[in-house]
Amino acid sequence: MASVEFMEVAKSFGNVEAVTDINIAIDDGEFAVLVGPSGCGKSTLLRILAGLERATRGSIMVGGKVVDDLPPKDRDVAMVFQNYALYPQKTVAANMGFPLKMRGTDRKEIERRVQETAKILGLEDLLKRYPKQLSGGQRQRVAMGRAIIRNPSVFLFDEPLSNLDAKLRVRMRAEIKEIQQRLKTTTVYVTHDQVEAITMSDKIVVMRSGRVEQVGGPLDVFDRPANRFVAGFIGSPAMNFLDGKIISSGTGPEFVTESGLTCRLPEGCVRDLSQCASIGIRPEHIDLADEDVANAFNLRISVVEPTGADTMIIARSGTDELSALIKGRHAFDPGDSILLKPLPGMLHYFAQDGTAIHV
Amino acid sequence: MKRVFARRFDHPELLPLWLLTPAAIVMSVILIWPIAQGILLGFFNTRILNYNAGRYIGLANYEVLLADPFFWNSLKVTVYYGIASMSCTYALGLSFALLLNRSLPLRGIIRTIFILPWAVPEVVAVLIFIWMLDAQYGVINYFFVEAGFLDAPAAWLAQADLAMPALVLITSWHQFPLALLILLAGLQTIPREEYEAAMVDGAGAFSRFIHVTLPGLRSVNVILILILILNSFRRVTMIYAMTGGGPARATETLSILTYNTAFTYQKIGYAAAIGTVLLLILLVFSLVYFFTIIHVKRDA
Numbered sequence: 001m002a003s004v005e006f007m008e009v010a011k012s013f014g015n016v017e018a019v020t021d022i023n024i025a026i027d028d029g030e031f032a033v034l035v036g037p038s039g040c041g042k043s044t045l046l047r048i049l050a051g052l053e054r055a056t057r058g059s060i061m062v063g064g065k066v067v068d069d070l071p072p073k074d075r076d077v078a079m080v081f082q083n084y085a086l087y088p089q090k091t092v093a094a095n096m097g098f099p100l101k102m103r104g105t106d107r108k109e110i111e112r113r114v115q116e117t118a119k120i121l122g123l124e125d126l127l128k129r130y131p132k133q134l135s136g137g138q139r140q141r142v143a144m145g146r147a148i149i150r151n152p153s154v155f156l157f158d159e160p161l162s163n164l165d166a167k168l169r170v171r172m173r174a175e176i177k178e179i180q181q182r183l184k185t186t187t188v189y190v191t192h193d194q195v196e197a198i199t200m201s202d203k204i205v206v207m208r209s210g211r212v213e214q215v216g217g218p219l220d221v222f223d224r225p226a227n228r229f230v231a232g233f234i235g236s237p238a239m240n241f242l243d244g245k246i247i248s249s250g251t252g253p254e255f256v257t258e259s260g261l262t263c264r265l266p267e268g269c270v271r272d273l274s275q276c277a278s279i280g281i282r283p284e285h286i287d288l289a290d291e292d293v294a295n296a297f298n299l300r301i302s303v304v305e306p307t308g309a310d311t312m313i314i315a316r317s318g319t320d321e322l323s324a325l326i327k328g329r330h331a332f333d334p335g336d337s338i339l340l341k342p343l344p345g346m347l348h349y350f351a352q353d354g355t356a357i358h359v
Numbered sequence: 360m361k362r363v364f365a366r367r368f369d370h371p372e373l374l375p376l377w378l379l380t381p382a383a384i385v386m387s388v389i390l391i392w393p394i395a396q397g398i399l400l401g402f403f404n405t406r407i408l409n410y411n412a413g414r415y416i417g418l419a420n421y422e423v424l425l426a427d428p429f430f431w432n433s434l435k436v437t438v439y440y441g442i443a444s445m446s447c448t449y450a451l452g453l454s455f456a457l458l459l460n461r462s463l464p465l466r467g468i469i470r471t472i473f474i475l476p477w478a479v480p481e482v483v484a485v486l487i488f489i490w491m492l493d494a495q496y497g498v499i500n501y502f503f504v505e506a507g508f509l510d511a512p513a514a515w516l517a518q519a520d521l522a523m524p525a526l527v528l529i530t531s532w533h534q535f536p537l538a539l540l541i542l543l544a545g546l547q548t549i550p551r552e553e554y555e556a557a558m559v560d561g562a563g564a565f566s567r568f569i570h571v572t573l574p575g576l577r578s579v580n581v582i583l584i585l586i587l588i589l590n591s592f593r594r595v596t597m598i599y600a601m602t603g604g605g606p607a608r609a610t611e612t613l614s615i616l617t618y619n620t621a622f623t624y625q626k627i628g629y630a631a632a633i634g635t636v637l638l639l640i641l642l643v644f645s646l647v648y649f650f651t652i653i654h655v656k657r658d659a
Contacts, residue, residue, distance in 0.1 A: 037413070052555050073561040085552035089574035102561035146560065154557075 002063030002076070002153035002186055003028045004049065009058035011044055018044045019210040022058070026203065027167050029184045031177070034198035036207035037233070042190045043158055045207075049077050049188060050156050063153055073102070078147035079156040083163060085141045086131040086146075093118075093127040096145040103150065117149045118139055120179065137168045144176070148183065151154065155180070155188040161196065173200060194234050198222065206230045228354040237312070239280045239348070240322045246276050251294065259318025264294040266344055279351040283312070285346035286324035289339035296341035297322065304332045378439070394638070402633035407625040418571040420632035430633065432608055433616040438525065440530075440612055445587040447531035452538025452583075457572075459539070460546045470538060477536035485600040488529045492516060522602050526610050530597065534590070538583055545579030578655040585648040592641055606613075613637045 019041035026032040030119055034042040047053040049060055051072035059066050067075050078099070079115045086095050094116055096108040105113075118124045121141045133141055138158060142274040176201050180187050181217070191197055197204050198218040206213045206221060206229075214226040225231035231239050241250050244257035246265065253265045289296035299315035299322060306312075311330045315338055324340050332338065349357040401420055405413025422432050460472055476484070489501045492515040500512035515525040549571065557567045573580075595614045598604065604611030604619055611619070614637060621630035 050555075050559055052558065072555075072558040073563070077559065079556065079559045081552045081556060082551070083552060085550065085556035087557075087570065087574070089577065090570075098557075098562075099560040102566060146556075352437065 003030075003061075004154055004186060004188060005061040006049075007059045007061070009045070009048060009055045009060060011041075011048060011053060012056045012346070017210055019048075019207075022212060024205055024212065026188065029180065029186055029334075030188045030202045030298060031189065031200060032203045032205060033178050033189045033191060033197040033201035034205045034207060035191055035194055035233075036213075038192055039209075040207040041210040042192075042207050043206075046079075046156055046158055046188060046190045049154075050077055051075050054154050074213070075155055076153040078152040078154075079158065080140075080143045080147050081160040082161045084131075084143040086139060086142055088131050090143075091127065092123060092129075092131070092142050095131070095142055096123075096149050099146060099150045101296065113149055113287060114145075117145045117295050120148070121145050124161065136164050137172060139177075140164065140172055144179070148179065148185075151183075153186065155185050155187040155189075157187065159191055160189075161191070162193075169196075176200065195236055198234065204234075206233060208233075224358065225280075225348065225356055227356055228280065228350045230276065231348055231350070231356070235282055237283045237323055238342075239282050240286075241278050241280050241350075242320055242322075243278045252268050254294075257318075257320050261297055261299075261317050262322050263297050263342070265347070266295075275351045276349045277356060278350045280348035280350060281322070281342045281346065283323040283325040285343045286322065286326070287343055288326060288330075289341040291339075293339070293341070295340040299338055299340060301332050301334050301336045301338050304334060313340075366454055376611075389514050393482050397631050398635050398638075400628055401635045403628040403631075405628040405631075407621070407627050410627075413628055416628075422477055422627050423629065424632055424636070429608060429611070429616065434609050435612050436523070436608070436610060437612040438616075440526065440610070440659040441588045441591040443523070443527045444530040444534070444591045445584060447527055447589055448534045448538050449584065451531050451535035455535070455539045456542035456546055459543055473539055474536045476533050479533065481533065481599050484529060484533050485597055488525075488532075489516065489601065517606055519607045522606055522609050526598060526601055529601065530591070530594070533597070534587065538587065541579055541583045543578065543588075545576045549575035581651050582648065582655070585644060585651065589641060589648070592637065592644070613640075 004024075004026040006022045006024040010020045011018045022045060024032075034045060036042050044053060048055050050063075051067070051070060055068065059068055061067065062075060062077065087098065090098065093111075093114050097114045100110045114123070114127065118127055121144060123138070123141055123145060126138060126142075127136065131142065134142065140163075143160070157176070162173050164172060173196060176189075189196075189200065198221075202220045203215065203330050204218050205215050208229055214221055214230045216224075221230060221234050225234060228241065232241065242255070242257050242261070244261075246253050246255050246256055247359060248254070249330075251264060254262055255265055256262045297317070297320075299317045299320075301313055301315045302321075303314040304311065305314075306329060307325075310328065311326045311332070312323065313326060313330075313332060314321065317324075322340060351357055400413075402415055402417060403413040404416045404419070455473055459466060459473070463469060479487075481634075491497050494500060494512045494514040497515075499513065499515075500509065504512060511561040513521055515521045525582070553571050554567055557571050562570060592612070593614060594612070595618055598610055598612060598615050599618065602610045604615040613633060617630050617634045617637060620633060621627050624630075
């Protein structure tokens with residue numbers, strides 16, 4: 001078991017800076033998820049931690065020890081690759097036993113641990129098979145078995161679920177989390193899927209263009225995004241943004257968009273009215289307003305998507321667009337006008353440069 | 360005329376037969392007919408002079424063959440040459456393939472240079488090597504003596520125990536580009552993640568070679584080794600130009616024995632019998648090759 005720390009880490013490939021100024025501290029036993037759009041440098045960071053790439057600047061500590069000069073095998077980390085990277089000419093048992101064999105463990109002990117690990121992962125009946133005879137989910141489990149068998153200080157996962165179909169992905173997500181909770185091994189998990197990130201993590205690191213945008217607990221990041229990028233990236237369906245400004249009217253502060261849409265805001269909710277350049281509202285934080293009230297947006301429905309339990313409405317006014325997830329089933333028609341109000345206290349405010357203004 | 364065509368196309372299932380016929384005729388004339396002739400000739404005591412006087416003598420050629428020490432010597436030489444040249448060619452090819460599989464500066468140019476030996480005609484290569492191996496002027500002798508491997512310049516091609524190593528040397532020099540190309544292609548199919556997984560799993564460079572590289576080359580290896588052995592059994596030009604099978608039959612492989620028997624000793628019936636034995640050996644290898652390829656294809 002060990003903590004992991006990135007200190008001022010940067011990596012360039014030729015002239016291209018892949019990651020810059022990375023400072024992340026992951027506690028012992030924590031499940032940390034690096035999330036961001038593709039090309040944001042999250043996999044590079046994981047590979048630097050594994051020892052497969054060398055940082056151009058900065059240091060990495062595992063368990064309080066600087067590991068920059070150690071080869072992968074001496075870092076006591078185990079890695080699960082996106083395409084599993086199983087050894088195709090070895091059986092499942094030999095694949096899982098390989099890390100132990102490389103460490104000179106004796107054959108009886110390897111056999112015992114393979115059995116033990118296979119039991120945890122439900123692979124007992126597949127031990128004599130070859131990777132190509134397994135389904136995607138089974139291969140995924142073998143790759144995990146190969147990682148957990150030697151009881152490393154840190155698990156590294158590089159988009160391990162992206163090759164699985166949607167249903168299996170949800171199941172494997174729960175399985176990985178359950179195993180991590182049982183073993184309490186520090187885990188660094190890379191994904192581009194923000195749902196995976198929120199559901200699995202103790203700590204989320206949101207990245208963009210080689211930089212860390214925000215580090216925090218999954219619900220912190222969801223509730224108090226540091227900027228517009230994080231706000232839009234985390235959460236599904238994605239947050240709505242309206243550009244505009246806040247003006248003071250006789251009845252209190254009012255938000256006016258560029259196309260003239262207005263909505264009254266709860267009084268005294270914004271400390272500095274002048275800085276706010278846009279507001280954000282999550283679709284699930286929007287409700288129907290019964291009558292023509294001042295704190296609602298008046299829009300025209302363009303798309304209605306019933307999801308079964310809820311109804312998703314996309315409505316427009318000029319260049320402004322709002323998606324709203326309304327509880328229950330509603331009979332709306334495209335073209336109808338609709339009044340939508342943000343739930344009190346659920347608005348996010350952003351300055352011109354995108355940083356959040358916290359209330 | 361029209362009627363004939365119309366009638367033919369009444370049976371579309373026969374179309375493939377019609378399309379294959381020309382190729383089948385050509386194959387029979389230039390391949391199957393000579394082979395059949397050769398096998399048949401093995402049952403006659405034909406000589407080149409007065410060719411038509413040859414008589415049918417049943418299996419007499421084969422009886423002589425089994426008691427012929429030169430035949431057994433040849434078989435031994437063939438096996439020795441096959442295994443030695445295959446091993447050296449493979450080792451050279453694999454070394455350079457591993458080298459070229461890394462990211463080197465000027466990799467494209469280096470690769471082209473390494474392919475060049477293969478483009479040199481066999482006879483030209485042999486002439487250069489004979490010159491290099493020359494006892495008086497040869498550069499190889501010069502280096503070996505200077506480096507202390509030899510006390511005095513050796514007459515490589517005139518000594519029974521040195522001729523075969525010299526032959527293996529030139530064969531592997533000339534043939535290794537083939538091995539290099541095939542092995543390089545094989546190496547490039549091994550995913551990088553497998554190496555990275557092995558690194559994280561604790562494998563050093565040697566273990567990665569044993570557990571990732573070699574298994575990854577397995578299907579390519581089988582095919583390459585069979586091709587190299589097949590080629591060495593069939594090779595005539597290079598050996599003939601280099602030693603003619605000598606000295607003292609030290610490099611007389613079955614194909615050279617066949618050639619010498621036919622055209623030096625003019626016993627063409629007997630030569631045909633030797634050739635038939637060689638044909639059977641090659642046939643076995645070809646069948647193994649054929650079924651291996653089918654197996655490899657199915658695996659993929």
